[in-house]
Amino acid sequence: MSSETNTPPKATTTGISRRQALKGTAAAAAGVAIGSGAITGFPTIWAQNIKNVTLRQFGTGVSNLNAVADKVKEDLGFTLQMTALDSDAVSQRAVTQPKSYDIADIEYWICKKVFPAGVMQPMDVSKIKNFDKIVPLFVSGKLTPESVIAQGTAPHSVGFVEGKDSVKFAKSQTQWMTLIPTIYNADTLGIRPDLVGRPITQWKDLLDPAFKGKASILNIPSIGIMDAAMVAESMGEVKYGDKGNMTKAEIDKTIAIMIEAKKAGQFRAFWKTFDESVNLMASGEVVIQSMWSPAVAAVRGKGIACTYQPLKEGYRAWGGGLGIAKHVSGLELEAAYEYINWYLSGWVGAYLNRQGYYSAVLDTAKQHMSPEEWAFWMEGKPAAVDILSPEGKVMEKAGAVRDGGSFYDRMGKVACWNAVMDEDRYMVRKWNEFVAA
Numbered sequence: 001m002s003s004e005t006n007t008p009p010k011a012t013t014t015g016i017s018r019r020q021a022l023k024g025t026a027a028a029a030a031g032v033a034i035g036s037g038a039i040t041g042f043p044t045i046w047a048q049n050i051k052n053v054t055l056r057q058f059g060t061g062v063s064n065l066n067a068v069a070d071k072v073k074e075d076l077g078f079t080l081q082m083t084a085l086d087s088d089a090v091s092q093r094a095v096t097q098p099k100s101y102d103i104a105d106i107e108y109w110i111c112k113k114v115f116p117a118g119v120m121q122p123m124d125v126s127k128i129k130n131f132d133k134i135v136p137l138f139v140s141g142k143l144t145p146e147s148v149i150a151q152g153t154a155p156h157s158v159g160f161v162e163g164k165d166s167v168k169f170a171k172s173q174t175q176w177m178t179l180i181p182t183i184y185n186a187d188t189l190g191i192r193p194d195l196v197g198r199p200i201t202q203w204k205d206l207l208d209p210a211f212k213g214k215a216s217i218l219n220i221p222s223i224g225i226m227d228a229a230m231v232a233e234s235m236g237e238v239k240y241g242d243k244g245n246m247t248k249a250e251i252d253k254t255i256a257i258m259i260e261a262k263k264a265g266q267f268r269a270f271w272k273t274f275d276e277s278v279n280l281m282a283s284g285e286v287v288i289q290s291m292w293s294p295a296v297a298a299v300r301g302k303g304i305a306c307t308y309q310p311l312k313e314g315y316r317a318w319g320g321g322l323g324i325a326k327h328v329s330g331l332e333l334e335a336a337y338e339y340i341n342w343y344l345s346g347w348v349g350a351y352l353n354r355q356g357y358y359s360a361v362l363d364t365a366k367q368h369m370s371p372e373e374w375a376f377w378m379e380g381k382p383a384a385v386d387i388l389s390p391e392g393k394v395m396e397k398a399g400a401v402r403d404g405g406s407f408y409d410r411m412g413k414v415a416c417w418n419a420v421m422d423e424d425r426y427m428v429r430k431w432n433e434f435v436a437a
Contacts, residue, residue: 033039
């Protein structure tokens with residue numbers, strides 16, 4: 001994972017132009033395809049040019065993975081430069097430095113802030129080969145036809161715009177998507193079962209005085225406030241109209257509960273990055289906290305007991321996708337579409353599934369996983385063999401069952417999505433009061 005914050009200058013595309021190429025000689029026309037002939041969307045002639053393309057991608061560390069950039073180079077021939085930032089920095093950079101990136105790898109709640117600024121281009125779904133296989137959560141908002149759409153910024157609600165040049169979110173599916181979905185998950189609390197000393201069953205357990213000085217919550221306001229709301233509702237202190245779009249009064253009540261807990265010494269720390277959450281848990285400084293699935297896996301990978309605990313009230317979910325900056329055109333735009341189609345073609349999906357996330361197109365990911373892996377990660381079945389991480393380390397021993405069970409068990413119990421509220425600025429101000437209290 002890159003943590004660099006300086007974006008290298010954009011590589012210029014050298015060699016013959018597309019116009020020259022189309023007029024080119026038969027020898028040029030027979031240009032060798034990059035790699036193993038994996039370039040399928042381009043005329044062969046473009047293969048000579050494509051290796052000179054560099055696409056600059058930025059987003060959170062969750063999915064800006066060096067392994068993906070390496071595989072893009074191997075399969076498609078061009079260079080993907082990645083920069084990983086925290087969620088707040090991603091939101092800011094997307095809007096204020098739109099020429100500094102080509103691909104934005106962002107979450108849907110961030111998209112709600114970014115897309116209306118006109119810095120990204122709507123994407124034509126007719127160019128997305130596996131569009132019809134995308135999990136319906138991102139198209140209709142429903143996992144199954146019977147599903148109730150959860151509170152918060154559900155991805156489908158900011159997933160489409162009204163037209164080719166529109167920045168207005170559409171009320172239903174159109175030909176133009178804001179982001180092509182790639183990754184999502186159902187988040188809950190991580191615990192150290194060896195240190196908590198009792199069963200953990202509800203969100204309110206985060207503020208149990210038994211864990212005084214050993215609890216933590218993530219300090220990304222738009223996400224942390226959702227965890228705080230799950231806790232406050234679990235305690236019976238607040239009944240929200242919509243946790244994802246709170247009134248000022250609901251924000252005030254929620255933050256008051258958190259400030260009271262902080263002043264009583266409940267929290268050992270607040271974390272912003274994946275690594276911070278892993279270190280807090282692995283060291284035993286914290287025994288219960290907001291957590292992300294791969295962070296739990298990383299703690300387990302150190303041989304330390306850590307559970308991603310299913311809770312009575314359900315999960316807080318999030319989803320992300322790939323968007324294209326407005327300035328991208330020509331060969332770079334073709335490369336961007338080729339990259340996005342490659343992303344949904346299975347290899348990355350399997351890689352993400354093996355980290356405990358979910359991929360947007362399940363069918364293709366399944367083709368890149370062993371039956372035993374699929375049964376463990378997606379069907380909630382006991383592991384028939386040792387389950388390995390994408391890097392080949394043992395993550396789970398044979399016989400283990402995934403925390404929370406199957407894909408449908410977990411994504412079917414989503415209580416709310418990460419969200420941007422109408423009172424977002426007020427919420428952030430109040431959240432900062434909590435952190436500083």
